[in-house]
Amino acid sequence: MQxxxxxxxxxxxxxxxxxxxxxxxxxxxRLELLAGNLxxxxxxxxxxxxxxxxxxxxxxxxxxxEWRVRVQLPIxxxxxxxxxxxxxxxPGRVRDRREAKPSRLALVVEIAESSLALDxxxxxxxxxxxxxxxxxxxxxxxxxxxxxxxxxxxASASYGWSYRSVQSLSAGEHVSPLAAxxxxxxxxxxxx
Amino acid sequence: MSxxxxxxxxxxxxxxxxxxxxxxxxxxxxxxxxxxxCVSEPQNNPHATAISLGLEAIRQAxxxGSHVRVQLPIxxxxxxxxxxxxxxxSGxxxxxxDHPSQPALVVEAADSSLALDxxxxxxxxxxxxxxxxx
Numbered sequence: 001m002q003x004x005x006x007x008x009x010x011x012x013x014x015x016x017x018x019x020x021x022x023x024x025x026x027x028x029x030r031l032e033l034l035a036g037n038l039x040x041x042x043x044x045x046x047x048x049x050x051x052x053x054x055x056x057x058x059x060x061x062x063x064x065x066e067w068r069v070r071v072q073l074p075i076x077x078x079x080x081x082x083x084x085x086x087x088x089x090x091p092g093r094v095r096d097r098r099e100a101k102p103s104r105l106a107l108v109v110e111i112a113e114s115s116l117a118l119d120x121x122x123x124x125x126x127x128x129x130x131x132x133x134x135x136x137x138x139x140x141x142x143x144x145x146x147x148x149x150x151x152x153x154x155a156s157a158s159y160g161w162s163y164r165s166v167q168s169l170s171a172g173e174h175v176s177p178l179a180a181x182x183x184x185x186x187x188x189x190x191x192x
Numbered sequence: 193m194s195x196x197x198x199x200x201x202x203x204x205x206x207x208x209x210x211x212x213x214x215x216x217x218x219x220x221x222x223x224x225x226x227x228x229x230c231v232s233e234p235q236n237n238p239h240a241t242a243i244s245l246g247l248e249a250i251r252q253a254x255x256x257g258s259h260v261r262v263q264l265p266i267x268x269x270x271x272x273x274x275x276x277x278x279x280x281x282s283g284x285x286x287x288x289x290d291h292p293s294q295p296a297l298v299v300e301a302a303d304s305s306l307a308l309d310x311x312x313x314x315x316x317x318x319x320x321x322x323x324x325x326x
Contacts, residue, residue: 006308008200009222009229015215022214024207031201038201118198 010036013082035126035159036080042115048086050192051111051138055087058190059107062183068094068102076103077130083123086111086138089179106179107134116141121158124148128161134178135163138190145169145187149178202227204270226316227271233304242301243277250280250297258282258296267293268320274313277301 011019016033025031030041044052052071060069068090074082075090076099087109090102108127110119119137127135128151135148148163156162169175171188203211208224216222221232243262250260261279267290268274278299281292298317302309 006225006228006230006312007233009220009231018214019211022210024210029201034198037198040199040201042199122198 008037010080011038012036012079013076014079016082030084032084033080033082034122041084042113045113047140047192048111048113051140051190052086054192055109055111055138055190058185059087059089059109059177062177062185063089063180065093067091067106067180068097070102074101075105075108076101077126081126081130083126085109089177091179105130105132107136107177108132109136109138111138111140113140120146124163125154125157125159125161128152128154128157128163129159136175139168140192142168143171143191145175145190147175200228202271203229205267205273206270208273223275224271224273225312230308232275236303239277239301239303246278246299246301250278250299254280259284261292265291266295266298267291268316272316272320274316276313 011033013033016038019025032039032041056069056071063069070088070090072084072086073088074084075088077083082101085108087107088102088105089107090105092098110123112119116137116139124135124137128148131151133149133151137146137148139146145168147167147169148165149167150164151161152164153160154162169187171191173187174184175187175190176182176184203224204227205224208229211229212222221234223230223232247260247262254260258280261281263275263277264279265273265275266279266281273291276295276298278297279292279295280297281288281295300309300313
């Protein structure tokens with residue numbers, strides 16, 4: 001994707017926000033700025049939206065009120081990336097927020113139906129490069145939770161970074177967020 | 193990562209006009225091709241020379257009642273406004289309120305851009321020709 005063909009104009013976050021303010025986009029458009037590319041999000045099926053609700057519920061309980069658990073809202077990843085992950089968790093209460101779009105994330109979760117390759121390689125590398133410490137993919141096709149941790153430089157990855165640790169957890173297992181180690185979330189609770 | 197995994201936002205000519213006004217400077221070499229804002233590669237000397245040679249040759253061969261445009265926008269479809277190296281359009285330069293839309297001939301000088309010019313632009317030019325029935 002870094003060598004797109006033909007090479008297209010890349011956007012910064014500042015420009016992207018200006019495009020939004022100008023009213024350039026239709027109300028129903030689901031877009032994300034990923035490494036300068038304005039990427040169209042795939043439509044969400046019912047299993048996807050159910051998984052979003054399940055993960056949201058489980059993580060709100062697991063993290064408690066000192067954390068912002070956000071659903072499909074923009075995060076400020078870097079100068080050229082403003083994705084809207086299915087779930088993102090940032091420190092601090094909602095009312096005390098200092099950044100409208102958090103840039104320091106404790107956990108990012110994507111629900112993958114048809115977007116598995118994109119979420120693994122492309123977004124995984126972007127999140128790793130932004131040093132998101134804990135990245136989960138709810139893999140609906142295989143009914144597993146993929147847990148990515150320990151970002152490190154990796155020349156073979158889309159954006160030069162990848163996660164060293166990759167775990168695949170099935171419905172019978174539990175997961176504890178790195179930032180909320182005492183929470184034990186049953187993987188079954190996250191799967192539709 | 194293959195490009196097919198990522199679908200990027202496409203732009204219309206109307207939106208392109210707003211983007212030109214609000215975001216692009218004179219130094220930005222951008223063409224709207226099939227809804228994508230494509231960045232043109234810098235021109236080397238053989239490329240520039242080819243344009244000058246082509247311009248002279250076409251001018252000599254050209255019938256009265258048309259003229260040659262050099263790296264200026266033409267309208268192909270609502271999502272495409274390329275700036276071909278040379279384009280022959282009917283009438284004189286003052287005959288157009290908007291960019292001309294039905295060129296009789298388009299010439300691209302290609303060295304590094306050969307694949308783009310053949311496949312991507314070639315298909316766009318062919319489609320535009322068919323849709324205008326010319």
